Amino acid sequence: MPGSEEAGTSRNIAQQQRSHQREEFRAAVRALLMTPLMTPAHEDFPLVRRQADMLRGWFSRETGWPLHIEQEGARLYKRPAELSATTRGLPDYDRRRYVLLCLACAALERSESQITLRVLGERLLQLATEPALASLGFVFTLGTHHERRELVAVCKTLLEIGVLQRVVGDEDAFVHSGSEQADALYDVQRRTLAGVLAAVRGPSTWRPEEAPETLDERLSALVDEHVADSDEGRRTALRHGLARRLLDDPVIYVETLNAEARAYFVNQRGAMSARLCDAAALTAEHRAEGLALVDETCLLTDVAMPAEGTDAHATLLVAEHLAGALRISGSVEADASPHPTTFSEHEVIAFLRDAKMKYGRYWRKSAREAGAERELAAIAIERLEKLHLIEVGDDGIRALPAIARFGLGETEIRDPRETRGVQAAEESGSA
Known part of the structure; x- marks a missing residue:
């Protein structure tokens, strides 16, 4: 019909x-x-x-x-649930560069709608002479190649997030020459600049006698949110905190939660993970040790694993090695000799030195040079720590439970020509 x-x-x-x-x-x-x-x-x-x-x-x-x-x-306005995490932050940024970034934002707030790289540097020189900074030993003169590179790194960050838009010029020329002719002109996007700070309360609102003293106190004061003094208010705060960690961090381990958060997490993680996964197209991996929300596309992450490239391959090899050690440790009988679960950086370097003999021909040239395994080890450790797959402490490197998902077993290397031959034979047989 x-x-x-x-x-x-x-x-x-x-x-x-x-x-x-x-x-x-x-x-x-x-x-x-x-x-x-x-x-x-x-x-x-x-x-x-x-x-x-x-x-x-x-x-x-x-x-x-x-x-x-x-x-x-x-x-x-993302506000982290874990303020003590040392793996957060912009790549290649230390405390000094963050100070320069804050000073640059302060200078841009007072600037015209356009500014040059050289003028921005001059404004930073003026702000860097503040007594409070000088008393902490902060010095910025813009007279060296290294300081010009720091200024350009800050400008490139502001370009990436949209605070600045380049009109004309070349930052790299400014770094190498520092001459009057080497400069760049930018448009200042004030609406974007106003949104850089994601704090609940801006630090400029503190009176000098009320300002927090330590770094931990300052971070807490920046994001301190009101929580209603009721059971529902506390439950909501717990739910928000856990959801923030699940969306921001690679994994939540039950052992890292306090008693109240742990009780809520154990009871609610199924329903919570289902809602978050449905909205963000993620996959939940539930384990006795905790919960991870995994992005199968490896796009919703700052550090993808596995990934292409020498550094990523070395990281995957180290992860597999540590996962194997963790698996062996877990299967050791009570009366047997315990297998080490904590490693030193030297052991990781030694492992990569041996791995270079087997896989080096697939790596970039610089990674095959003598001593290059030290740099590869540092990169691998940093990546694995950011992914919460290891914990680095004074006693060494400890493999965490989630690293077990990378226990892949023995790698099989195939020659592409052999692979094509096998495929041709299979196609011929099916025909």
Whole structure:
């Protein structure tokens, strides 16, 4: 009947629209998690604007993170649940470079709509002479190649997040020559600049006599949020804190939670992980030791594993080696000699030195040189620590339970020519 056919067509169209909306919402959630400060130039900004209402509601309900979306950009105010994590932060940034980044933002806040690299450097020189910085031993003169490189690194960070937009010029020429002719001109995006700080309370609001003294106290004061003094308020705070960790960190280990958070996590992690996975297109891995939300595409992460390249391959080899040691340790009988679960950096270096004999021909040339295993070991340890697969302490490197997922066994290396021959033989046989 014509009416039935039309009704069926309408249902199919409605289902397709709902499916499209759902996929667009997921893409927007993932985009904001990876780029919480987003400008209109970002490829996913249009869909973020289209899904604005749903996104605001979801992030507020599940994580407690405020989300502001305007025509000029979007800002997800992500606040970490774990302030003591040493693996967070911008790559290649130390405390000195963070000071320069803050000074640069302060200088841009007072600047015109355009500024040159050289003028920004001069403003930093003025701000760096503040007595409070000088009393801490901070010195910035812009007179050396290293200091010019630091300034350019800060500018490139501001370019990446959209605070600055290059009009003309070359930063690298400024680093190498430092002459008057080597310069760059930028547009200052004030709306983006205003969204850089994700604190609950800005540090400029503290009176000198009330300002926190230690770094830990300052970090806590920046993100201290009001929690309603009720059972529901405390449960909501626990849920938000755990959701933030699940979306921000590679894995949550039960042993790292306090008693109250552990009780809530054990009872609610199934329902919580299902909601987060559904919205962000993740896969939950439940283990007795904890929970990980895994992105099968390896796109929703700062450190992908496995990945391509020599450094990534060396990291995977170290992970497999440590996973094997952890597996052996877990299977040792009570009366047997215990297998070590803690390793030194020297042992990792020695392992990579042996691995270089087997896999070196697949690595980049510099990684095959004598002594290169030291650099590879440092890179691998840093990556594994960021992924919460190992813990680095004074007593050495301890493999954590989640590293067991990389216990792949013996690697089989095939020559591409042999692989093509096997495929041809199989195709010939099937024909």
